[in-house]
Amino acid sequence: MIYLIHRRDVIKSVPTRWKEQYPKWYEDTTRQRQTQALDKLDLNTCSPEDIKAIIGNDSWTENECHECKRNVDTIIFIGDEPDYDAKYVQICADCLGMAHQLMTQKDSVE
Ligand SMILES: [Zn+2]
Helix, strand or coil: CEEEEEHHHHHHCHHHHHHHHCCCHHHCHHHHHHHHHHHHCCCCCCCHHHHHHHHCCCHHHCCECCCCCCECCEEEEEECCCCCCCCEEEECHHHHHHHHHHHHHHHHHC
16 A cells, blocks of 8 residues: 655554553553643644653654655655554655656666
8 A cells, every 4th residue: 555644644643552552551650641641732733842742752753764764744655554574665755756766767778
């Protein structure tokens, strides 16, 4: 499958992913505070920095290109749904453009 992932999609999925990773948050006051703070965010408008301020790092809102490693607003996802042995790549517009250029050049040589 091929689809676009916008950073807003990543931001909107943070509370769900957080609760999957920390399902017993109620046993830990820090996790409880973080979960409650995430639930209070307006996911349509909050920034990655708002989430970083709650969680303490950038990793939950990263949208990283697998080729150039840049953290970008939009990436194209190509492959199987991410899983233990899934094959997939997340690629930014610039890298996708370079890949397309290579394909076009190859066609023109043949
Ligand atoms: Zn890239």
